[in-house]
Amino acid sequence: MQNLKLFWKSKLKLILWKKKPTIILKIKKNNKHHWFLDGKLNIYENCILNKLNTKNKKKIAIKYFSEKNNYEEYTYEQLHNLVLKYEFFLRFNINKKLSNSKLMLQSSTNIKTIALILACVKLGIEYCAVFEDLAEEGVLKRIKLFRPDIFFCNNIKLKSIKKYQKKHKFISLAFEEVDQLKNTMSSEKKLNYFHSNKSLFTLFTSGSTGMPKGIVHSSGGFLLYTIFTLKNQFGMNTKSTILTASDIGWLNGHNYMLFGPLCIGTTTLILEKPLNLLNSKFLEEVLNKNVTILYLPVTLIRIMRAIFGEKKFLKNSLETLGSMGEHIAPHVAKWFANTFLKKDRPIVNAYYQTENGGIIASPKFKDSISECPHGSAGKLSTKFIKTNKLSEVEKKELKILTPWPGLMKGVLSDDKNAWSKYWDKNNNFKMFDEATIVNKNLFIHGRSDDVINIRGKRVGCEEIESNLLEIKYIKECCAVGYNDLLEGNKLVVFLSCKKKNIDTMLINKLKSNFGSHLIPSKIIYLSRLPKTKSGKILRRLLRDILNKKNKYGDLSTIQDKAIIDELLTKTK
Secondary structure, eight states: OHHHHHHHHHTGGGSOOSBOOSOOEEEEGGGEEEESTTOEEOHHIIIIIHHHTSGGGGSEEEEEEOTTOOEEEEEHHHHHHHHHHHHHHHHHHOOSOGGGOEEEEEOOSSHHHHHHHHHHHHHTOEEEEEOTTOOHHHHHHHHHHHOOSEEEEOHHHHHHHHHHHHHHTOEEEEHHHHHTSOSOOOOOSSOOOEETTSEEEEEEOOOTTSSOOEEEEESHHHHHHHHHHHHHHHOOOTTOEEEEOOOTTSTHHHIIIIIHHHHHTOEEEEESOGGGGGSHHHHHHHHTTTOOEEEEEHHHHHHHHHHHTTOOOOSSOOOEEEEESSOOOHHHHHHHHHHHOSSOOOOEEOBOOGGGSSOSEEOOTTOOTTTSOTTSOOEESSTTSOBOOOOSSSOEEEEEOSOOTTSOSEEEOSOTTTTGGGBOTTOOEEEEEEEEEETTEEEEEEETTSEEEETTEEEEHHHHHHHHTTSTTEEEEEEEEEEETTTEEEEEEEEEESSSOOHHHHHHHHHHHHOGGGOOSEEEEOSSOOBBTTSOBOHHHHHHHHTTOSOOOOOTTBSOTHHHHHHHHHTO
16 A cells, blocks of 8 residues: 555646645545545646746647537637636626535536636536536436536526526526626636645436436546546647547546646647537548547447448548547457558557546557557556456456545435445445456456346357447447346347348357357347437346336436337337
8 A cells, every 4th residue: 555655646746736745545434535635736727827927828728629610729828818707707606605616517518618617626616517418307316416506508508497496506607698798807816725635526427327426526636647647548748639529528528638638738629519520521620630649439439430431541640549438349449540540559448437537447559459459458557556356268347456546536326325335345446347357458348237148158248249340230239138037138139230131140240259049039220229428328228128117217318318219119
């Protein structure tokens, strides 16, 4: 433990402190980890203010494409001036102590949202960002758990939100009100500093495996771990330009799109609508903005592969490719690398969850294929993050044995035992994924509850899907196990396909890779698969429908509820 503390003490220089901490780690009751407990900092100073008295104030901080692909650039100085407007507005409208206030915002990933978040961190306001198109029911659930003092949205959303503000004791404000302010707004010259352990933000999990939970992150530990992993895993420096195709409602939208790049002093390219990348002309335009790091969700990469095929995008400045959200199949990773890089290199397939605060394991930007093959989650981000002993053959539930600074501070949930469920009896952190390790490379085989046991043989759903995605006609697929009273566990495959009726091809593929026992009882073709707004397939919904359940749990984060009718029709 002492060496672990010394290691993270050596990384304190990654960020600017008002008071450098002397207490590196303190573990209190209920296994709650407190990092840099006596340290003080202001994240806004790290992001923006420390650039303003240098030549970096004229450097491009944000390159931004709106939903309609209108392009804008903001220097660090221009971004600061925009933040001042939101700071002034918040000071004027909040009656209680700012650093004790909580703000919830519902918006797309646009420049106004970015400015509002930065104003919050400057003032010490804890915030929570939710998806713009989240259904009213889902928003209300999150309000009840987060308990905001202020709710920020656009005028269109404002009407539906206002009817809840009296009961839940918050005020609602609109971005359009800030637009009416003059550009020359001043702020208090004195900058306040906050304890490192102060709550920074809360993000809700996607709900792909059940009811969403609010994951609370602290300030200092989250920021330091973000910068460490950006430098260590992606090789980010002040000359980099990163495109993280993420929504502000995801963790990636905070650490690797916003705070990390700005703190390092680089340029971050932000897309209000990442799906616009599926247009090849727009993608080429984006890549021409000197992007050096391209970091995309695996779901988006798979769709790109289906659309672009063998098209190459090699005339670019890319140095590093990354993937997020889920395991990337080896052949998809190879396509991604060959399409965007001149040399065959591994993909930084980042493995972590909202609860982790940053990358736990991944290949590194400088790795070779021989060191880190496509499809693996690479090496652990540091030797001071250790897992339980894993086998090369037998899949085991992955656990983290050592603490790390990015780890969540708390959980907001209706379940009073939500926090304790993350820990085993030995206080090891449970990742809820099955894994193996080969030549020190970590291979993730999907969630431990996404395992099908057919005739005594266990196989992970993601492993099945990875094999099926090698069939060029399949755009997306999901393997689901369900219980039959007579035959036990049975396999159903859901497909979104470019060609009708590939049953024979699919069955032969499964036979050759897994044996004859893994023949699906059903193959169901869909126009699209049900997903959360973060792009994760809603496996539990598919299981619930197969098992003829009448209630499907929380679906507030589903992208398109119309898919439920199609599912019910095709699973009769």
